[in-house]
Amino acid sequence: MEAVDSPLFRPVSIGKLTLPGRLIKTATAETRASHDGFVTPELLQFYIPIAQGGTPLIITGNIYVCRAGKSAPRQLGADDDDKIPGLKQLTDAVHAHGARMFAQINHCGRQVVPDFAGLTEAVSASAVKELVTGTLPRELSLSEIERVIANYASAAWRCKQAGFDGVQIHAANGYLMSQFLTPHTNRRTDRYGGSFDQRLSMLRDVFRAIRARVGPDFPIILKMNGSDDLPLRHGLKTPDLVRIAEAMAAEGVDAVEISVGHYESGMPMVHGTFGRCLRNMTQGGMRYLPFVRRWGFRIFWPVLALLFDLLWPRREGFNLAYARQFRRKLSIPVICVGGFRTRASMEAAISDQGCDIVSAGRPFLADPLFYRHIQRNEPGPRCLDCNACIGHLGAQPADCYHPTVRAQKDAMLARLL
Numbered sequence: 001m002e003a004v005d006s007p008l009f010r011p012v013s014i015g016k017l018t019l020p021g022r023l024i025k026t027a028t029a030e031t032r033a034s035h036d037g038f039v040t041p042e043l044l045q046f047y048i049p050i051a052q053g054g055t056p057l058i059i060t061g062n063i064y065v066c067r068a069g070k071s072a073p074r075q076l077g078a079d080d081d082d083k084i085p086g087l088k089q090l091t092d093a094v095h096a097h098g099a100r101m102f103a104q105i106n107h108c109g110r111q112v113v114p115d116f117a118g119l120t121e122a123v124s125a126s127a128v129k130e131l132v133t134g135t136l137p138r139e140l141s142l143s144e145i146e147r148v149i150a151n152y153a154s155a156a157w158r159c160k161q162a163g164f165d166g167v168q169i170h171a172a173n174g175y176l177m178s179q180f181l182t183p184h185t186n187r188r189t190d191r192y193g194g195s196f197d198q199r200l201s202m203l204r205d206v207f208r209a210i211r212a213r214v215g216p217d218f219p220i221i222l223k224m225n226g227s228d229d230l231p232l233r234h235g236l237k238t239p240d241l242v243r244i245a246e247a248m249a250a251e252g253v254d255a256v257e258i259s260v261g262h263y264e265s266g267m268p269m270v271h272g273t274f275g276r277c278l279r280n281m282t283q284g285g286m287r288y289l290p291f292v293r294r295w296g297f298r299i300f301w302p303v304l305a306l307l308f309d310l311l312w313p314r315r316e317g318f319n320l321a322y323a324r325q326f327r328r329k330l331s332i333p334v335i336c337v338g339g340f341r342t343r344a345s346m347e348a349a350i351s352d353q354g355c356d357i358v359s360a361g362r363p364f365l366a367d368p369l370f371y372r373h374i375q376r377n378e379p380g381p382r383c384l385d386c387n388a389c390i391g392h393l394g395a396q397p398a399d400c401y402h403p404t405v406r407a408q409k410d411a412m413l414a415r416l417l
Helices: 041-052 081-095 142-161 176-181 196-214 238-251 275-281 291-311 320-329 343-351 362-366 370-375 388-392 403-416
Strands: 012-014 017-019 023-025 057-059 100-106 166-171 220-225 255-259 334-337 357-360
Touching: 023 370, 041 057, 041 081, 041 403, 081 100, 081 142, 100 142, 142 166, 142 196, 166 176, 166 196, 176 196, 196 220, 196 238, 220 238, 238 255, 238 320, 255 320, 275 291, 275 388, 320 334, 343 357, 357 362, 362 370, 362 388
Parallel strands: 023 057, 023 357, 057 100, 100 166, 166 220, 220 255, 255 334, 334 357
Antiparallel strands: 012 017
8 A cells, every 4th residue: 555545644633733644653751851851962863863754743751840740860841941942942853854743741740759750759639659669649739739730831831932833731651640530549539539520620620721821723632541450449441531531622632642551550551571671670760669669679570571471462552442432432533552563553543443643652762764664665673562662761761772673773873864
């Protein structure tokens, strides 16, 4: 099938922004900003080849909206006006090659190892311990919630001033917005907890505050779970998450991207093999875990890797079953992330009405020209789903850490330069 006949390369609109194709770069934490959250040449060089490859839309790694929402070292920030010039450098560099760029804005909430991120504490909807890290957050007060909402709006405004083409609110994968939505992590009894509508209030208020700052025409999209995947805990199932998406679409959200799981879920958000991933984690953020968890992880990671290999084997489109249920109910575009590697699987996802747009992360780490190579049916460095890159996130720069694939990538980029 030629590109012109492929559903993957037909235009699609997100709000008033039209993209020439339906394969986009999803957010991946870059670990390439300065230690105080500013854009660096290293960060620019990460994104420029992806833009050169013709990628229609690039979504940044999560950008913290306030210092207390930072989740890892060398994370990009939009917490102050002094970040705007650097962010403008980033969007200018991407736009120079014809790509569009959305800023993913986020607050980590309880999903953080405070010592690792340089924080003194973690906060959340409620004081519910995060079982992987052992972090016990402090419940946010109502006045603090108001400040967080204002932080999101200000961060989105800064991103617009810096030339981003839109923003994505990260409400998936167990981060703060997700913590307010999920009954397991939200046990409040005030207007931000309890019923479905009250648990939705935080996300809705954040969206309304952002919309008031950026205006009616600036695209705002949402990343959310297709399932919380929290067995034996009060997590959200797909029907409730679809209801959330319907409510947010009625508010004016321009698209939703579907992921899965919290930290406590294990690794459902990435499939493949996990030996390299977990081994790398022992040298990264896991070094900052409490003593028992740290040494338990160091001793038992090989066993966990074998278990994870069985639970989450390599599979393309592993969130499509969720995305399809959103698409049946929504008139806005549904984006699906989850293991897409081949043109055939992406085209089938769109042709079979599983989603409107597919997004990918790890393939772009292995091959920044992934979009061009898919479009032209050309070979390129291929992600092998070893997940070594996931094990390094937050501790080392985002990149492919499979030695063979990395060598192929480096050789390709050397030719590009």
